[in-house]
Every structure is written in C-alpha cells, then in structure tokens.
Amino acid sequence: xxxxxxxxxxxxxxxxxxxxxxxxxxxxxxxxxxxxxxxxxxxxxxxxxxxxxxxxxxxxxxxxxxxxxxxxxxxxxxxxxxxxxxxxxxxxxxxxxxxxxxxxxxxxxxxxxxxxxxxxxxxxxxxxxxxxxxxxxxxxxxxxxxxxxxxxxxxxxxxxxxxxxxxxxxxxxxxxxxxxxxxxxxxxxxxxxxxxxxxxxxxxxxxxxxxxxxxxxxxxxxxxxxxxxxxxxxxxxxxxxxxxxxxxxxxxxxxxxxxxxxxxxxxxxxxxxxxxxxxxxxxxxxxxxxxxxxxxxxxx
Amino acid sequence: xxxxxxxxxxxxxxxxxxxxxxxxxxxxxxxxxxxxxxxxxxxxxxxxxxxxxxxxxxxxxxxxxxxxxxxxxxxxxxxxxxxxxxxxxxxxxxxxxxxxxxxxxxxxxxxxxxxxxxxxxxxxxxxxxxxxxxxxxxxxxxxxxxxxxxxxxxxxxxxxxxxxxxxxxxxxxxxxxxxxxxxxxxxxxxxxxxxxxxxxxxxxxxxxxxxxxxxxxxxxxxxxxxxxxxxxxxxxxxxxxxxxxxxxxxxxxxxxxxxxxxxxxxxxxxxxxxxxxxxxxxxxxxxxxxxxxxxxxxxxxxxxxxxxxxxxxxxxxxxxxxxxxxxxxxxxxxxxxxxxxxxx
Numbered sequence: 116x117x118x119x120x121x122x123x124x125x126x127x128x129x130x131x132x133x134x135x136x137x138x139x140x141x142x143x144x145x146x147x148x149x150x151x152x153x154x155x156x157x158x159x160x161x162x163x164x165x166x167x168x169x170x171x172x173x174x175x176x177x178x179x180x181x182x183x184x185x186x187x188x189x190x191x192x193x194x195x196x197x198x199x200x201x202x203x204x205x206x207x208x209x210x211x212x213x214x215x216x217x218x219x220x221x222x223x224x225x226x227x228x229x230x231x232x233x234x235x236x237x238x239x240x241x242x243x244x245x246x247x248x249x250x251x252x253x254x255x256x257x258x259x260x261x262x263x264x265x266x267x268x269x270x271x272x273x274x275x276x277x278x279x280x281x282x283x284x285x286x287x288x289x290x291x292x293x294x295x296x297x298x299x300x301x302x303x304x305x306x307x308x309x310x311x312x313x314x315x316x317x318x319x320x321x322x323x324x325x326x327x328x329x330x331x332x333x334x335x336x337x338x339x340x341x342x343x344x345x346x347x348x349x350x351x352x353x354x355x356x357x358x359x360x361x362x363x364x365x366x367x368x369x370x371x372x373x374x375x376x377x378x379x380x381x382x383x384x385x386x387x388x389x390x391x392x393x394x395x396x397x398x399x400x401x402x403x404x405x406x407x408x409x410x411x412x413x414x415x
Numbered sequence: 416x417x418x419x420x421x422x423x424x425x426x427x428x429x430x431x432x433x434x435x436x437x438x439x440x441x442x443x444x445x446x447x448x449x450x451x452x453x454x455x456x457x458x459x460x461x462x463x464x465x466x467x468x469x470x471x472x473x474x475x476x477x478x479x480x481x482x483x484x485x486x487x488x489x490x491x492x493x494x495x496x497x498x499x500x501x502x503x504x505x506x507x508x509x510x511x512x513x514x515x516x517x518x519x520x521x522x523x524x525x526x527x528x529x530x531x532x533x534x535x536x537x538x539x540x541x542x543x544x545x546x547x548x549x550x551x552x553x554x555x556x557x558x559x560x561x562x563x564x565x566x567x568x569x570x571x572x573x574x575x576x577x578x579x580x581x582x583x584x585x586x587x588x589x590x591x592x593x594x595x596x597x598x599x600x601x602x603x604x605x606x607x608x609x610x611x612x613x614x615x616x617x618x619x620x621x622x623x624x625x626x627x628x629x630x631x632x633x634x635x636x637x638x639x640x641x642x643x644x645x646x647x648x649x650x651x652x653x654x655x656x657x658x659x660x661x662x663x664x665x666x667x668x669x670x671x672x673x674x675x676x677x678x679x680x681x682x683x684x685x686x687x688x689x690x691x692x693x694x695x696x697x698x699x700x701x702x703x704x705x706x707x708x709x710x711x712x713x714x715x716x717x718x719x720x721x722x723x724x725x726x727x728x729x730x731x732x733x734x735x736x737x738x739x740x741x742x743x744x745x746x747x748x749x750x751x752x753x754x755x756x757x758x759x
Contacts, residue, residue: 308532309542312593315490315524317516318549326545330536 147410154406157399164396168215177206179213180364191384199385201371202378207388214366214389215396217278221351221360221367222344222400225285230340233290237297237336238328241305242320252298258291267350271359281351281360288350289343296339300332338411342404345397352393368393433465433501434601434633435489435522440498442484446706454706458484460657461498463732466601466650471627471634473648473665475641475680479705481657482637486603489635490524491515502601520550523594527606529586533578540564540574543593550597559596566629567592567622584615588622595630603635608643620646641684645669653677656703656713659732663739673741675718712744720745 148154167174182205186193189200198207240251258266270284304310304327313323354360355369363370371389379386442459459481466472476482487493489500491507500507502518510518523546526532533542540560547556564574567588578586587607594602604623608616620643627634638644644651648665653676661674672678700717703709709716711726718725724744732740733747 308526308528309534311492312524312526312532312590313534313545315492315519316546316549316597317512317519318545322549326537326548327534331534 144410148406151406151410153402154410157403157406160395160399161403164215164392164399165219167212168219171209171212171216174212175206175209177209179205179209179366181205188378188382188385190382198388199382201375201385207371207385210366210371211368211388211392214368214371215392217361217365217367218348218352218369218393218396221281221285222348222396225282225347225351226289226340226343228282229286229289229293229343230336232286233293234297234332234336236290237294238301238324238332240294241298241301242324242328248298251294255291255294258287263288263346264350264353267354268357268359271354276359276362278361278365281354284354285347285351289347292343293336293340297332297336300335301328304328304331334411338404338408341407342401345399345401345404348393348397348400352397432468434468434503435635436465436499436501436504437485437489438463438499438501440485440488440495440500442481442488442493442495448706456705457657457708459488459495462654462657462659463498464652464659464662466633466635468600469627469631469633470649471636471647473644473651474635474637474654475639475644475651476654477639477702479656480654482654483605485654486524486605486635486637489603490519490522492524516550520597521599522601522603523597523599524603524605525587525590525594525607528610529583529590530578530610532590533586535578538575538577539569539581539589542578542589543596546593546597560592563592563596564589566595566626582615583611584619587611587615587619591619591622591626595626598630599632601633601635603637605637606639607636609638609640616643623647641680653680656705656708658713659740659742660714661739661741661743662732667739673735673739673746674714674743675720675745676714679717 171179182200182203184204186196186200186204187202188204189196191197191199193199196206196208198211200206201210236251236255240248261269267284267288270287271280274280274283310323310327313327318326351360352367352369352372355367356373358370358373361367361370363374368389372386372393375382375386375389440459440462441457444456444458446454446456448454462481462485464472474482474485484493488495491500502522505518507515507518533539534545537545540557543564544556544560547553547559552559561571561574564571569585569588569592573581573585578589581589587610591607607623608619611619623634624647626632634647636644636647638647645665650662651665651668652662653660653668653674655676661668661672661677668677669681672681703713703716709726711728712718712721712730715721715725722744728744730742730744730747732742735741735746
C-alpha cells in the first residue's frame with residue numbers, strides 16, 4: 116500500500132519551488148536528520164573516532180612509532196595489548212588511535228581544498244559566458260576520464276610518495292566533480308528572477324556573485340562534498356597501502372594495513388583491525404553524506 | 416502615411432513628454448529545431464512604441480508574443496538587434512556601464528513570479544536594500560528600505576523575515592518595494608499579479624495605482640489578463656507574434672477595437688453582461704509556427720477577414736484616428752479596405 120502511494124507522488128518539483136523552499140528546508144533539514152537512525156549511527160561513530168584521535172596521547176601509554184621488538188605480532192587480547200602488536204612490536208590500539216588523526220585529516224582536508232577551488236571554477240563556468248564555460252568544463256572533462264583512484268595513483272606516482280603530495284593529488288581528484296555540481300547550481304540560479312532583478316539593478320559581477328550566487332550554492336555543494344569525505348578516506352588509505360601516501364613510521368590506517376598484510380597468515384585477526392576502521396569510518400561518512408543529501412533534497 | 420519603409424524602420428505613436436521611446440526595435444533569438452537545424456526566431460519584430468510621463472501602457476499578447484522580451488529590451492537586460500530605445504530622450508545604445516547604472520536607477524522592473532524573484536537566503540529588508548547597495552547608498556539604506564516597505568504595506572517584523580515566511584501577495588509587495596526603493600520614474604511590471612489569487616490581485620493592483628500617484632511613476636504593464644489591463648491602463652498596445660497589431664487609448668480599444676485580433680481578444684473576455692456575444696467569434700485556425708513563419712500577415716491563419724492581399728504583404732501600423740494605430744489591411748486607408756471594413 117505504501118509503495119503504491121509513493122509511486123503516485125510527482126517525481127520532480129520545478130526548480131523554483133526547490134529554491135523557494137530553502138527556508139522550510141532549513142528547519143526540516145535538521146529535523147529530518149534527527150529522525151534518521153542511519154544519520155545518528157554514523158554521526159556517533161564519526162564523533163567517537165574524532166574524539167579518540169584527538170585524545171590519543173591521553174588514552175594510551177605506548178608510542179605510535181617505536182615498539183618493543185621482543186613483543187612482535189602478539190595476538191588479540193594479549194595482556195597490555197588488546198588488539199595485539201604489529202611486526203615491529205608496536206601496540207595496534209595506539210597505532211589506530213594516532214593513525215585516525217592522519218586518516219581523518221586526509222578525508223576532510225582534500226575535500227575542503229577541492230571545494231574552494233571547485234566552487235571558484237564552477238561559479239566562473241556557470242556565471243560567465245559560453246567561452247569561459249567551454250574552456251573550464253572541457254578541461255575538467257579530462258579529469259573525468261579517469262576513475263578517482265586511478266587518477267590519484269597516477270598523480271601520486273608521478274610526484275613521489277609523501278603526505279604533501281597526497282594533499283595535492285586528492286584535491287585534484289575531487290575538483291572536477293565539485294566544480295560540476297557548482298556549475299549546475301549556478302546555472303539554475305541564473306534562470307531565476309531574483310538573479311535577473313539583480314542584473315536589472317546594475318550590480319557588478321562580483322556584487323551579484325557575493326550576494327546572490329554564493330549563498331545559494333552552499334547547500335548543494337555542502338551536501339555533495341560530505342559524500343566525498345568517505346571516498347577521500349578510501350583513496351588516501353589506498354595510496355598509503357600502496358606506499359604512495361603516508362610513509363612509515365607515521366601511523367595511518369592505510370599503511371598499517373599495508374605493513375600488516377604480510378602478517379595475514381600468522382595473525383589474521385590483527386591485520387583486520389585497521390581495515391575494519393577504514394571500512395567503518397568511510398562507510399559512516401558516506402552514509403552521513405547520503406543522509407544530508409536526502410535531508411536537503413526537497414524531492415524526497 | 417505611416418509606412419514602415421519611410422521612416423527609420425517604424426512609426427511612433429505620438430505622445431507628449433515620452434519617458435520611453437522605442438523605435439523600430441527587433442530582437443531575434445537563435446534556436447535549434449527538433450532536427451537540430453539552426454533557426455532564427457523573431458521574438459520582437461520592428462516594434463515602435465512610446466510611453467508618456469505618468470501614463471500606464473498596457474502591453475497585451477498571448478504567450479510567446481514577445482511582450483516579456485520587449486520589457487527586457489526596454490530595461491536593456493538584453494540588447495536589441497536593431498532599433499533605438501530612448502529613455503527620457505537619451506539613446507540607451509552605447510552607454511558606458513557607469514552611465515547605464517545611473518539610468519537603471521530610474522527604470523525598474525517588477526517580476527512575475529513572487530517565488531523565484533526574491534533571494535531565499537536574504538531577509539526581506541536585504542532583498543530590497545540590495546538595489547541601494549549597488550549604488551553605494553549603504554548609509555541611507557535602512558531608513559529608505561523601511562519607508563518603502565511601509566508604503567507597500569509591510570511591517571518592520573516582516574522586514575526581518577525571509578521570503579519563505581511570507582505569502583505570495585506579500586512577496587509581490589516586496590518585489591514592488593524593491594523596484595520603488597530607487598525612486599524610479601518608469602516601472603516595467605511583467606505580469607505582476609498573474610501568479611496571485613483573485614482577491615490578492617485586487618489588493619496588489621490597488622496598491623500599484625496608489626503608488627503610481629505617490630511616487631509619480633509611469634508604468635509599462637504587461638499582462639494577458641484583459642480585465643486587469645483594463646483596470647490599470649491608459650494606453651494599450653496589442654502584440655501578436657512579435658509585432659504590434661494595434662495601439663491606442665485603452666478606452667477606445669476596449670469599446671471599438673479595429674484589428675481582427677484585438678476584436679477576438681475583447682470578445683473572448685469573460686464578462687457578466689456580454690454572455691451572448693461570447694460564442695459569436697470563434698477562434699479558428701492554427702497560430703503560426705515561430706520557426707517557420709509563413710509569408711504575409713502573421714494573423715492571417717486565424718483571421719476571419721483574411722484576403723489574398725494578407726498573404727502577399729505584411730501590413731504596417733497606420734493611423735485610423737488620432738492616437739489609434741492598426742496594422743491591418745482592413746484599415747490602411749485604401750479604397751478596397753474601406754469597402755471591406757464597411758462590411759465587417
């Protein structure tokens with residue numbers, strides 16, 4: 116019965132209604148998230164990871180980089196090492212706590228950098244004439260030709276391993292999709308009458324962009340960007356796993372997984388821990404991003 | 416003779432102290448048809464019109480007749496392909512952006528859609544104040560905005576609200592306030608009430624009438640609702656397919672229309688008293704395809720009085736009496752026309 120009713124609902128409201136209802140959305144956005152159990156679960160997990168990563172030095176007596184070689188590859192539940200130790204005798208719990216800092220940073224920072232650059236490009240492409248649009252969008256299409264991971268690996272491989280290079284490679288991967296989302300949002304605004312009213316007032320481009328464009332593209336870009344954080348974590352971890360991102364001995368979940376893969380046959384349970392952390396954290400960001408998108412979307 | 420071949424592309428209706436003079440203005444848009452072939456649509460075709468100071472010019476036409484395009488041409492939101500537009504005697508072509516900005520203060524527009532015409536992320540006061548910010552009048556802005564919002568009947572509390580918190584009619588008042596805050600002399604109203612309920616329409620129309628006196632405005636009032644136009648307009652211009660077909664005093668056009676299209680419009684007007692006239696003039700034929708306009712008069716395909724002459728040439732506006740122009744061979748002053756029009 117419920118399904119039948121759902122099918123009868125109009126699939127798409129006109130754009131005008133969508134923009135117009137922003138205000139109602141403002142209230143119902145939080146409300147919708149509040150009612151969404153998936154959003155709750157993923158938020159709790161993310162807050163937990165952030166909290167333990169921030170408080171890492173207080174939560175563990177061990178060092179994340181130097182270990183006791185005499186206690187290599189202890190199994191789960193060993194005394195003093197709940198999740199065991201790695202191939203250099205470092206405590207896995209400690210490494211995961213400290214590694215979370217790096218992983219979170221590599222999830223959020225590249226997306227934030229890409230959002231700034233992508234928004235600028237998207238606004239320029241959507242706002243200014245056909246020539247600017249064509250130049251920017253065709254250049255971005257080049258980046259679209261490669262899957263995110265392949266592109267990130269190619270850029271990292273070309274520039275060499277290291278955290279700095281990862282912070283260059285990852286934003287490049289995300290600029291193109293963010294710019295595209297921004298561009299379509301700007302184009303929609305351009306078709307609305309308040310935009311035309313602003314033009315009729317004789318306002319300059321910067322004035323119009325600042326007051327009428329930026330405020331109205333924030334929501335779609337924010338919603339889209341939040342889904343990219345999970346992907347960013349995955350790609351960053353993959354780079355580290357391959358030895359292209361964070362280099363040892365710095366703790367990061369991806370490179371922990373990389374170094375523990377050799378111990379997979381002797382201590383499989385120990386190797387699972389960083390993998391599980393990557394999986395759960397990336398999944399949480401992804402699900403939260405989806406929930407935010409649903410809550411912001413007036414059509415749902 | 417007011418032939419369009421003789422002047423610089425059009426005729427002007429004679430009026431004293433014109434605030435805006437449109438002379439032979441054309442605008443075409445390049446489009447692609449279903450098969451992807453490039454076509455040109457003549458949205459506005461050699462239109463000449465002038466609006467006197469303090470007057471309301473009603474601009475009437477069906478969807479796609481080019482009335483909104485004409486409004487945007489007047490405000491120079493789009494550039495005409497041909498023709499001259501003069502605002503208070505000043506040619507708008509080739510003005511620098513700074514000069515144009517000063518003129519924009521004096522000509523404002525009220526938009527049709529009360530929902531999309533306000534920025535949802537700005538308060539009502541900021542939406543109105545934006546116009547003042549553009550012209551560097553931030554200091555005076557707050558007081559001016561409150562004054563004009565009060566004039567359109569909104570409260571101080573509503574000024575701090577966001578557009579979504581207001582009703583359609585209230586939003587349209589904001590829209591009007593935004594136009595008036597610059598103290599313009601000309602306001603172009605593009606279907607300002609067509610998105611509103613009938614009861615709210617009346618309120619907004621009365622408000623517009625009051626404000627016209629208070630702010631000494633001239634209006635260009637675009638609508639397809641003939642009852643609304645009748646209430647608002649001093650002068651009337653009927654558009655069909657990008658061209659003016661009849662212009663003149665509103666009272667004259669409502670009582671004694673000359674062009675067959677105007678007659679059709681007036682007789683299709685729902686009214687309480689003229690019921691029996693309603694079906695006497697049935698609409699026949701297809702409207703022309705804007706991508707493939709046929710030769711001759713564009714109304715020919717639907718006109719009950721069409722003759723061979725109508726497919727051969729395009730009639731231009733000619734005077735039938737003082738201040739009343741009709742673009743139809745029935746009224747171009749020739750002997751044949753006189754004979755036919757006496758029969759009609």
